[in-house]
Amino acid sequence: MEILNSVAAFLNRLFSWWFLVMPWEQAIFIRAGKNTRLLGAGFYFRIPFLDSVYIQTTRSRMINMPVQDMSTTDGKTITIQSAVSYSIGDVEKLYNTMFHPEITLGSMVMGYISEYVNTRELVNCSPSAIQEYANKRISEIDYGMNDVKVSIITFATVRTYRMISSDQGRMWENLEMGPKK
Structure with missing residues (x-):
């Protein structure tokens, strides 16, 4: 099943030549890892594997x-x-x-x-x-x-109270269960 999901994701990325930026979003368009552009709302094209797009909402x-x-x-x-x-x-x-x-x-x-x-x-x-x-x-x-x-x-x-924990371990020393009688 994982192989089918991987193949589907690959095909989706391969054939995804367009993307949409909604009115409440901004996008960064990066071509070949070098050139960046800030994009507003609209319909855009991209070249798979060459272009990367990061979309973020600008809402509060x-x-x-x-x-x-x-x-x-x-x-x-x-x-x-x-x-x-x-x-x-x-x-x-x-x-x-x-x-x-x-x-x-x-x-x-x-x-x-x-x-x-x-x-x-x-x-x-x-x-x-x-x-x-x-x-x-x-x-x-x-x-x-x-x-x-x-x-x-x-x-x-x-008002802050701090518990002193150094003696708490001794409090439980004699409360361990002995052998079953």
């Missing part, structure tokens, strides 16, 4: 970030969850500057949030101030993305 995307626990300079702990929305404005620039936009953008935003919180006291760490700082920092870069916006979803000042 949303990334939900994991929860971050950070300490302020006065030793208080803040728990924050954020989200990032963006759309792709220039697929060619994006492909030339980033590998995984979601991972890269998410890591950058988490870093900016952490940078803000770790350098200030709790009284200066409001959700709106953190959000404004992250949006300002992320707008300074240009990777072919439009409408990049950071939103703070949850914000809480919490």
Whole structure:
């Protein structure tokens, strides 16, 4: 069955002389691995095995970030969850500057949030101030993305408790089952 799938995929690639870019997409057209062109919506022809086409949607995307626990300079702990929305404005620039936009953008935003919180006291760490700082920092870069916006979803000042785990192994020493009687 795998052989038939391989043959079908090969024939599909061999006879696929055209492609379609929808109105909400952009495409990068690469001829012989050298010449690139940015394509908008439309119907295009390609030469199989010589031309490569990468199509991306330019519609708005949303990334939900994991929860971050950070300490302020006065030793208080803040728990924050954020989200990032963006759309792709220039697929060619994006492909030339980033590998995984979601991972890269998410890591950058988490870093900016952490940078803000770790350098200030709790009284200066409001959700709106953190959000404004992250949006300002992320707008300074240009990777072919439009409408990049950071939103703070949850914000809480919490007390952190750490469990001491060095003695926990001893707690279970005498609870092992003995031989069956």
